[in-house]
Amino acid sequence: MLDDSLKGQLQAYLQRVTQPFEIVASLDEQASSRELEELLQTIAGLSDKITVRTDGNDARKPSFSLNRVGGDQSLRFAAIPLGHEFTSLVLALLWTGGHPPKVEPELIEQIKALDGDYRFEVYMSLSCHNCPDVVQALSVMAVLNPRVQTVVIDGALFQSEVDSRQIMAVPSVYLNGEMFGAGRMDLAEIVAKLDTGSAEREAAKLDAxxxxxxxxxxxxxxxxxxxxxxxxxxxxxxxxxxxxxxxxxxxxxxxxxxxxxxxxxxxxxxxxxxxxxxxxxxxxxxxxxxxxxxxxxxxxxxxxxxxxxxxxxxxxxxxxxxxxWRNVNVPGEQEYKNKGVAYCPHCDGPLFKGKRVAVIGGGNSGVEAAIDLAGIVEHVTLIEFADQLKADAVLVAKLGSLPNVTVRTNAQTTEITGDGNKVNGLSYKDRASGAEHTVALEGVFVQIGLxxxxxxxxxxxxxxxxxxxxxxxxxxxxxxxxxxxxxxxxxxxxxxxxxxxxxxxxxxxxxxxxxxxxxxxxxxxxxxxxxx
Missing domain, CATH: 3.50.50.60 (FAD/NAD(P)-binding domain)
Structure with missing residues (x-):
């Protein structure tokens, strides 16, 4: 799973571990569980301070927790954290093993002083480049404060949870079972939302x-x-x-x-x-x-x-x-943002695997998004206001070669529709004939500039x-x-x-x-x- 070069790099990092800890895995008979066990055993083989147990009984399988010996840290990955999240895994291992996080001392003290019990669940995808910041922020909070529990969940592995919670954008963060936030957030921003007096203190610092x-x-x-x-x-x-x-x-x-x-x-x-x-x-x-x-x-x-x-x-x-990102400013866009309306195909595309989506915008970003999504989703409809695509010729040619892409030019998006919970369609008008059309779909990616x-x-x-x-x-x-x-x-x-x-x-x-x-x-x- 990890090539020799990556193993060597990881082993060098793990030399910074100063405190012994154990990884407790909760596994079942799925192939993903076997894959996770292989990864965890490889990690344990690279450091004499890390041991692996496979007798965990967490309801989410496969998953694993990082447990300090004699500690009360609560950090769990319901994921096989490779891809963009491999760095998050490495940092979590180091922090659990006693290596200090690169966080400003004032912010560390603010995290330790949080008064309350916080149970975070963060849904991510391994292809999301916005997710690691959020995952790492919530991970370090769990390491620093025993009253913070964090579970990192790969939406692709736990699709039933994604469906039941109707998660259509990552990262999505839940706090104590309620929606806390979606999209990129850094550590200071998350802490500021929890520490209600921080804004007033920060304002006084600026004034001084x-x-x-x-x-x-x-x-x-x-x-x-x-x-x-x-x-x-x-x-x-x-x-x-x-x-x-x-x-x-x-x-x-x-x-x-x-x-x-x-x-x-x-x-x-x-x-x-x-x-x-x-x-x-x-x-x-x-x-x-x-x-x-x-x-x-x-x-x-x-x-x-x-x-x-x-x-x-x-x-x-x-x-x-x-x-x-520029909004398309049609009915339904704001109502269904993060409920089918998205702006980052790389982040949110995997959540629409096997589904039908639209991309609004025929410039380079829109055509690139359509090409990307075509490899994941069932079908892509590209909607462009002008009478021809504005993207580079090589991108247009690539788009035209894809069998599951339909291009609609001279088309004005008029509405994004939904059932009250999530997107179920897009309406557009043919600017030449004035005819109205509706496309049934589950996601809309807006790519119309800045x-x-x-x-x-x-x-x-x-x-x-x-x-x-x-x-x-x-x-x-x-x-x-x-x-x-x-x-x-x-x-x-x-x-x-x-x-x-x-x-x-x-x-x-x-x-x-x-x-x-x-x-x-x-x-x-x-x-x-x-x-x-």
């Missing part, structure tokens, strides 16, 4: 911070490049971000970033964060900006108010909030008719001291490499602004100094 020289809002390639370039100038740099990597986290494969032959979104995002931290940039995570307040005079401080009520101040600001995350800037910064921030050749907006970079701006061609270059340019422009603009003392600080 000194003003930055450069404050970057966003965490994708543009923001990361801006942070690195600004920090290398020796100026005080901060970055306020919802999640490092931004939209890149949802990209399965990156093969066109110069000097990097091939990588994927989560790895690329992790590399961005590592480089930003290397230069000592202060990262303020889980921060959503809701208001920008321009300086009252040239050289004064620009303020950015966050959703939690806290405010950050800076002599200059670089907005690089990126973009998000919309900039700039709503919070309306009325403050000049925006284009598409909601993009209008910038000049240097990344300057119409507000003095405020710059912008990346997919949220009018700069054409929304590509990672362009966003990164854009961020570097904005940082250099901000530095030029700072050295040419006399600093105006902050009124509060001036008053405090006078009082002293």
């Amino acid at each position: 911070k000194d003003a930055f020289d450069v404050l970057i809002v966003g965490g994708g390639p543009a923001a990361s490049a801006a942070a690195v370039y600004a920090a290398r100038k020796g100026i005080d740099t901060g970055i306020a971000v919802e999640r490092m990597g931004g939209q890149v986290n949802d990209t399965l494969s990156i093969e066109n970033y110069i000097s990097v032959l091939e990588t994927d979104g989560p790895k690329f995002s992790a590399a961005l964060e590592a480089q930003v931290r290397h230069y000592g940039v202060e990262i303020m995570s889980q921060q959503r900006a809701v208001e920008l307040i321009p300086a009252t005079e040239p050289g004064g401080l620009v303020s950015v108010r966050m959703e939690n009520g806290g405010t950050l101040k800076s002599r200059s600001v670089i907005v690089s909030t990126g973009a998000r 919309v900039p995350n700039t709503e919070w800037l309306k009325g403050t910064v000049e925006l284009s008719r598409f909601g993009e921030i209008v910038v000049d050749a240097k990344g300057q907006t119409n507000v003095p001291g405020v710059f912008a970079a990346g997919d949220c701006t009018t700069v054409p061609y929304k590509q990672i490499v362009i966003a990164a270059g854009d961020g570097a340019k904005a940082a250099l422009s901000a530095f030029d602004y700072l050295i040419r603009t006399p600093e105006v003392p902050e009124p509060v600080k001036a008053a405090s100094a006078a009082a002293a």
Whole structure:
């Protein structure tokens, strides 16, 4: 199951295990149980501190728990965690064996102090590149706090549970039997939802911070490049971000970033964060900006108010909030989101195995999604508004060779229908004839491009008719001291490499602004100094 190279790598990692523990497997006669037992015995053979028992009696079979000797940890995998989840397995083994997780000490203490009993069930798929963050977050919580129980469930192995709970998107997280959340969540976000007083404490921390020289809002390639370039100038740099990597986290494969032959979104995002931290940039995570307040005079401080009520101040600001998936905005889309309406074919595609789905969008992302899904589902109907597909010719040719794909061009999606619990169809209008059509199906994947995350800037910064921030050749907006970079701006061609270059340019422009603009003392600080 594991080749010699992978065994060697795993054995090297397991040398970090300092505390003995046992893996207790619950098995039956299924082939999947035999496969899991083989994996677990292989792991145990690579470390003298790990033993395997096969006398577990958990109702979910196959599954296994990681049990510290004399401990009360509750972490179970109802899965054979390979694919994207192999790293999650390795980390769980290390953490159970006493190797400290790479989590900020303050967050560790927050997890340990959670007051309550939390029983998490997280449904994932092995092909989901969004799932590992959630799986690893809930796993480390179970390792750190004995009142947290976590079960990681592969939806493909436990299809009956997926059907009964009508799970149509991964990751899906249940807490104490009730829906807790779906989609990517990081550790800080999960803990913040449980720790009700964290928002107020975090706001107070933001308010207490000194003003930055450069404050970057966003965490994708543009923001990361801006942070690195600004920090290398020796100026005080901060970055306020919802999640490092931004939209890149949802990209399965990156093969066109110069000097990097091939990588994927989560790895690329992790590399961005590592480089930003290397230069000592202060990262303020889980921060959503809701208001920008321009300086009252040239050289004064620009303020950015966050959703939690806290405010950050800076002599200059670089907005690089990126973009998000565009909604098709038809009846049924919001009602059935994560109940058949999905936006990530790589993550959620396996949940629709053997079913009928539609893809809305005939650009590269839409055609690629249809090709991907065609290998999993029974049938794909691709709906394109224009009179021809806009994807690259090679992709269109590949799509045309697939026997279980139907393409409908010049088609306007009018409604996504359902039975109240999940999707059961899609309606579209033929734009040439006006005829209405309905397609019976179980899933709809929306792939129609991106919309900039700039709503919070309306009325403050000049925006284009598409909601993009209008910038000049240097990344300057119409507000003095405020710059912008990346997919949220009018700069054409929304590509990672362009966003990164854009961020570097904005940082250099901000530095030029700072050295040419006399600093105006902050009124509060001036008053405090006078009082002293």
